Amino acid sequence: MRIEDVVCPFCGCLCDDLVVSVEGTKVLSVENGCTLATEKFTGDHRLAHPIRRTGGSWEKTTYDVAIRETAEILLDAERPLLYGWSGTFVEAQTIGVHLAELLGAVIDNTSTVCHGPSIMAIQEVGHPGCTLGQVKNRADVIVYWGANPIEAHPRHMSRYTTFADGFFVKSAFRDRKVIVVDIRETDSSEIADEFVKVTPGGDYAVLSALRMIVRGKGELVPEKVSGVTREQLFRVANICLSARFGAIFFGLGLTMSRGKYKNIRNAIELTEELNRHTKFTISPMRGHWNVYGSNEVFTWITGYPYAVDFSRGIAFYNPGETTSVDILRRKECDACLVVASDPGAHFPRACAGHLASIPTVQIDPHVNATTHLSRIQIPVAVTGIDAEGTAYRMDGVPIRTRQLFSTDYPDDVAVLGRIYSLVKEAKG
Amino acid sequence: MTQGILIKNAYVIDPLSGIRGEVMDIAIRDGRIVEEAPPGSQVIDAGGCLTLPGGIDSHSHVCGTKVNFGRYMSPEDMRAGRTSRKGVMHVTSGYSVPTTFGNSYRYSTMGYTTVLEGAMAPLEARHTHEEFTATPHQDMLANTLFDGNWSVMEAVRDKDVKRAAAIVAWTLAAVRGFAIKLTNPGGTEAWGWGKDVANIHDPVPHFEVTPAEIISTMIQANEILRLPHSVHLHCNNLGVPGNFRTTLETMDLAPPAQGNRQTLYLTHVQFHSYGGTTWRDISSKSEDIARSLNSKPQVVIDMGQIMFGRTTTMTADGPMEFKLYMLHHNKWSNHDVELETGSGIIPVYYSRKSLVNCVMWAIGLELALLAKNPWQCLLSTDNPNGAPFVKYPEIIALLMSRRMRENERKEIDPRTEHYVPLFALERELDWYDIAVMTRAGQAKALGITRIGKGFLSPGAQADVAIYPLKPDQLDPSVDYQQVMAGFSRTLYTIKRGRVVARDGDVVVEGANSTIWTRSRVPPGYDMGSDPEFTKKFDQYYTVRLRNYPVQDVYLPRGVCIETEAAL
Amino acid sequence: MRVILKTRPRKKPHVPIEAEGIIPQNFLRKNDLSVYEGNRERHLEDLFFVTVEGPAVSPDQVEVILTGDTGRIKRVGEYMNAGRIIIEGDIGMHCGNFMSAGEIIVRGNADAWLGREMRGGRILCEGNAGDYCGAGYRGEKRGMRGGTVEVMGNAGDFVAEYLSGGEVIVHGDCGDLPGVEMRGGTLVIGGNCSRPCGNMTGGTCMVLGDPGELLPSFRRNGSTEAEFGGKKFRMAVFRGDVANRGKGTLLVREDLKSSRP
Numbered sequence A: 001m002r003i004e005d006v007v008c009p010f011c012g013c014l015c016d017d018l019v020v021s022v023e024g025t026k027v028l029s030v031e032n033g034c035t036l037a038t039e040k041f042t043g044d045h046r047l048a049h050p051i052r053r054t055g056g057s058w059e060k061t062t063y064d065v066a067i068r069e070t071a072e073i074l075l076d077a078e079r080p081l082l083y084g085w086s087g088t089f090v091e092a093q094t095i096g097v098h099l100a101e102l103l104g105a106v107i108d109n110t111s112t113v114c115h116g117p118s119i120m121a122i123q124e125v126g127h128p129g130c131t132l133g134q135v136k137n138r139a140d141v142i143v144y145w146g147a148n149p150i151e152a153h154p155r156h157m158s159r160y161t162t163f164a165d166g167f168f169v170k171s172a173f174r175d176r177k178v179i180v181v182d183i184r185e186t187d188s189s190e191i192a193d194e195f196v197k198v199t200p201g202g203d204y205a206v207l208s209a210l211r212m213i214v215r216g217k218g219e220l221v222p223e224k225v226s227g228v229t230r231e232q233l234f235r236v237a238n239i240c241l242s243a244r245f246g247a248i249f250f251g252l253g254l255t256m257s258r259g260k261y262k263n264i265r266n267a268i269e270l271t272e273e274l275n276r277h278t279k280f281t282i283s284p285m286r287g288h289w290n291v292y293g294s295n296e297v298f299t300w301i302t303g304y305p306y307a308v309d310f311s312r313g314i315a316f317y318n319p320g321e322t323t324s325v326d327i328l329r330r331k332e333c334d335a336c337l338v339v340a341s342d343p344g345a346h347f348p349r350a351c352a353g354h355l356a357s358i359p360t361v362q363i364d365p366h367v368n369a370t371t372h373l374s375r376i377q378i379p380v381a382v383t384g385i386d387a388e389g390t391a392y393r394m395d396g397v398p399i400r401t402r403q404l405f406s407t408d409y410p411d412d413v414a415v416l417g418r419i420y421s422l423v424k425e426a427k428g
Numbered sequence B: 001m002t003q004g005i006l007i008k009n010a011y012v013i014d015p016l017s018g019i020r021g022e023v024m025d026i027a028i029r030d031g032r033i034v035e036e037a038p039p040g041s042q043v044i045d046a047g048g049c050l051t052l053p054g055g056i057d058s059h060s061h062v063c064g065t066k067v068n069f070g071r072y073m074s075p076e077d078m079r080a081g082r083t084s085r086k087g088v089m090h091v092t093s094g095y096s097v098p099t100t101f102g103n104s105y106r107y108s109t110m111g112y113t114t115v116l117e118g119a120m121a122p123l124e125a126r127h128t129h130e131e132f133t134a135t136p137h138q139d140m141l142a143n144t145l146f147d148g149n150w151s152v153m154e155a156v157r158d159k160d161v162k163r164a165a166a167i168v169a170w171t172l173a174a175v176r177g178f179a180i181k182l183t184n185p186g187g188t189e190a191w192g193w194g195k196d197v198a199n200i201h202d203p204v205p206h207f208e209v210t211p212a213e214i215i216s217t218m219i220q221a222n223e224i225l226r227l228p229h230s231v232h233l234h235c236n237n238l239g240v241p242g243n244f245r246t247t248l249e250t251m252d253l254a255p256p257a258q259g260n261r262q263t264l265y266l267t268h269v270q271f272h273s274y275g276g277t278t279w280r281d282i283s284s285k286s287e288d289i290a291r292s293l294n295s296k297p298q299v300v301i302d303m304g305q306i307m308f309g310r311t312t313t314m315t316a317d318g319p320m321e322f323k324l325y326m327l328h329h330n331k332w333s334n335h336d337v338e339l340e341t342g343s344g345i346i347p348v349y350y351s352r353k354s355l356v357n358c359v360m361w362a363i364g365l366e367l368a369l370l371a372k373n374p375w376q377c378l379l380s381t382d383n384p385n386g387a388p389f390v391k392y393p394e395i396i397a398l399l400m401s402r403r404m405r406e407n408e409r410k411e412i413d414p415r416t417e418h419y420v421p422l423f424a425l426e427r428e429l430d431w432y433d434i435a436v437m438t439r440a441g442q443a444k445a446l447g448i449t450r451i452g453k454g455f456l457s458p459g460a461q462a463d464v465a466i467y468p469l470k471p472d473q474l475d476p477s478v479d480y481q482q483v484m485a486g487f488s489r490t491l492y493t494i495k496r497g498r499v500v501a502r503d504g505d506v507v508v509e510g511a512n513s514t515i516w517t518r519s520r521v522p523p524g525y526d527m528g529s530d531p532e533f534t535k536k537f538d539q540y541y542t543v544r545l546r547n548y549p550v551q552d553v554y555l556p557r558g559v560c561i562e563t564e565a566a567l
Numbered sequence C: 001m002r003v004i005l006k007t008r009p010r011k012k013p014h015v016p017i018e019a020e021g022i023i024p025q026n027f028l029r030k031n032d033l034s035v036y037e038g039n040r041e042r043h044l045e046d047l048f049f050v051t052v053e054g055p056a057v058s059p060d061q062v063e064v065i066l067t068g069d070t071g072r073i074k075r076v077g078e079y080m081n082a083g084r085i086i087i088e089g090d091i092g093m094h095c096g097n098f099m100s101a102g103e104i105i106v107r108g109n110a111d112a113w114l115g116r117e118m119r120g121g122r123i124l125c126e127g128n129a130g131d132y133c134g135a136g137y138r139g140e141k142r143g144m145r146g147g148t149v150e151v152m153g154n155a156g157d158f159v160a161e162y163l164s165g166g167e168v169i170v171h172g173d174c175g176d177l178p179g180v181e182m183r184g185g186t187l188v189i190g191g192n193c194s195r196p197c198g199n200m201t202g203g204t205c206m207v208l209g210d211p212g213e214l215l216p217s218f219r220r221n222g223s224t225e226a227e228f229g230g231k232k233f234r235m236a237v238f239r240g241d242v243a244n245r246g247k248g249t250l251l252v253r254e255d256l257k258s259s260r261p
């Protein structure tokens, strides 16, 4: 069977034009997707049944037992942490937030290790953004800053920017200028019209210099700023100023380098400055396909996009304090539920170490690095393959993923819903 | 659900049923008002307290992409109002942009059972519907944005009203929208290039249509589709000194009414009633606007009152928000939506020390006091743009008490009185006027009396609010503090025949409905199979046509108002 | 009155305690305050041995002394408006939030957000302070507005972020971006730091150690003389942050401002 307009549950581009051929519960082929998509749809390392650790070894267990034990672990804890959420759909994330509220837990999503700093910057100065179609149809200048889309978001350029023809940009490749700013040459910088190479940690200063030039104070800019010549800074500023519609996209190269959220803030303020002269937008290159969904859900229920601490009953938010990495590094939490992400692979060692020392439960379809830190793992259906629900693209556009076939695996909503009921019952 | 309630000794004002203050009983069965309550019904003794149909907000921003971004960017607002989990109530945060449950509980304890979200971008409709589900104590409706819709503008350019109507019909059904919303028509498309339109005859870049043409065509399309509500318009030039001329010209575009509902609804008119040429000489033009309104029964407006204090402004009007940001310099978010519309958000503080803010404050009240017919001027703050909706009781009190207005006069910038007629107005609205302006008028203007909204006679939906106010023992002109307190917190809020809130606490898990409209069009007008429409869709949108419509799962209790299009 | 709070041993010593109730005025009437250990509400006595010595009729006569394993206790001194708190060892985050008067002395190290959004009074930290010392809260436009925070050791990153009034003095080094978004008040850094005062719009910051590489968006504006720790220094004056239309003042040592980019 050929299924059209399939939504790819891999990266924040959330491409919805894939054609997937399936036979029974097997994916035969994926058209239109990039190689990451093909891997996701055809990869097959799924855990067959729930497992729990006794002593040093794993044993097979039932959903009933695994779910009950998980509820008990969470109820027992004085500072439980519910982490992950970017790899599941909104309906499951919703239950997660209500579960945290009921438990007095900390709930956090993977923004903590990717675009958390972008959120913090937005909370200081706002966010002049737009949907990706706005860029595709109008933009004549594209800036990738600290991002390498060819590797991390392979179809970003072809669907939305460099190679995407739009209504006002009939021939994208010819009519669009691309600027890439990074600390090293990348696949993406190779196709740029202008490559700006910044010394590591120097982005903030470069952004300050550009802001000065745009507001007419360029005479103060020294000969070189963080490895970038004055001449190039002026050239870049002029390309931006003469754009009809410019769009900046930034990645972890900016959010995770020295200064973190202050870099993003500076980039947003550059965008704001440019808007006094022409049209400019700025957007984070969100990584996981539904990390933005978790930010949205967290926000409409708790008021905060990530790192929400319910330990005092009300919702409290303070990155640096209520963020998972910080909580784990301080060894604060005494139990952890990991849903739809792999902190074992992405967190600093000390954090992973603490996860291994407390009762950690993972709800995830696959065996991964976190499995080795966990006491229990509950496999579930994969959203976008054998489960479906809402996802938010990196620009906030909500799309419903499709279920291609059904399997015996329960989905995240089913498993989390049962944990929630048990906790609710115990709490009275 | 055979559930009955008998409300005894209720002091009822039910304008749509012609009841202007009568002590009577109200019987409820299975979610509807009936002649007689079933045996074994719960009895509520209202003890002569004011009993009204459930409140209806016909223009508020509570759900969707832009509202949620207002929350997302404002942790400082979130900590300004936080409650823990309590009984069936979830945690809430926020003051001017509360969380969905926060909005829902606060509205419910004020007696509101129906709320229209003022602006939904079709492409992001799914988001609005998800938040509707998390706003469980109000039935929700979504104004759907068409102000910068490319297909519509092309139809307008081709003078093809029928095609415009067909596009509206397809879109409303696809996104489960309720009504046509135009926000700064043409201006949001111009903002795609960082520009705006200057007046209603200023052509939109590239599309070469004017705002006036868009408005007129959409009014006709709306009537062709026989939609329950009229076109819902946020005029061009919001917040610009001298903009009252644009507003008057726009009002002149409204054709005479055919039936008994308006042909044009203008929202937050306070923001559109400014004289002067700059922020220095801004003045009130409420009298000009009211004069025009009083001569045009085909127009309904809502106030868009501002109240002093901090809030967050959010609208689809991207260019306006940027201009406002240039004044306030706090923080600015903007979100343009491909082929459809835009939006902007900035936090603001309305200060009694700012002459401009004082003039704005006066204008909203003046509109309500100068409009002869309360059915034509509804109470709103354009929540949260003018103020969070929790300020409604204070606005009611101001409208009912000249003494309260005089007291406020002492607190504000003393120059205000030279720029506004407010303090010369003696009128004090009465309970009936308030009942019209907070529910009956909304129900009529939105065209939802047909599903039993906004009244209390048999057959109506059993949405009832009982306030701790005894109209025959109170002089609102003097006892305005009590009026304010009374409207802030019902004794009982009943929604669809269930007590949902008591004395300020929500007591049940909610289960709301989403009300949307579908116009049946002949097959030739089905845009879903129109080659030109679908081709453009494929080329320029970044979402596939098949993934665009909002699926039924997003409306667990959808209520569809179906109409037969005159196509 | 002296109130001595000595921590009791805990089964899970890493779980944070929130104790915003520990302020002098609260001990005037009674001692049965609630404190929170993770998501559990506890009596003060559950977590501390409490000793009260002598009487007091007003909060300024109350001195609270915390001893033991106090490094995980958050929000001590929040909204404090009189009296004194002495912490014998380390203290957890948010010590002295919104404090308006009185005095807090930390003999050990203070964790992040020491004196957050402080309005008045004095905090002395004899050891090191963490990140965001004398700073604000997420999304707010103003941080600390009054009072004094003095740190004898070093402090972390983002010291005095959004400082709007009052004085922050760090005798040792600061991390990255001290005084970032500063809009008023005074920040004095006795040691080294990097990228001081990014985006500042007002206030004065003085760096007596090596400021590292200065941001390009500061305009030189003459020289002046300054005194710190009894010594006189020749200071180069900068105004900025120009990128932000700022009118703040940054003073760095004439002899150390080596690395202007």
Ligand code: SF4
Pocket (backbone or CB within 6 Å): A008, A009, A010, A011, A012, A013, A014, A015, A032, A033, A034, A035, A036, A037, A153, A154, A155, A156
């Ligand atoms: S770019 Fe991202 S969303 Fe698109 S197909 Fe590749 S992995 Fe999937």
Ligand SMILES: [Zn+2]
Pocket (backbone or CB within 6 Å): B059, B060, B061, B118, B267, B268, B315, B382, B385
């Ligand atoms: Zn509005």
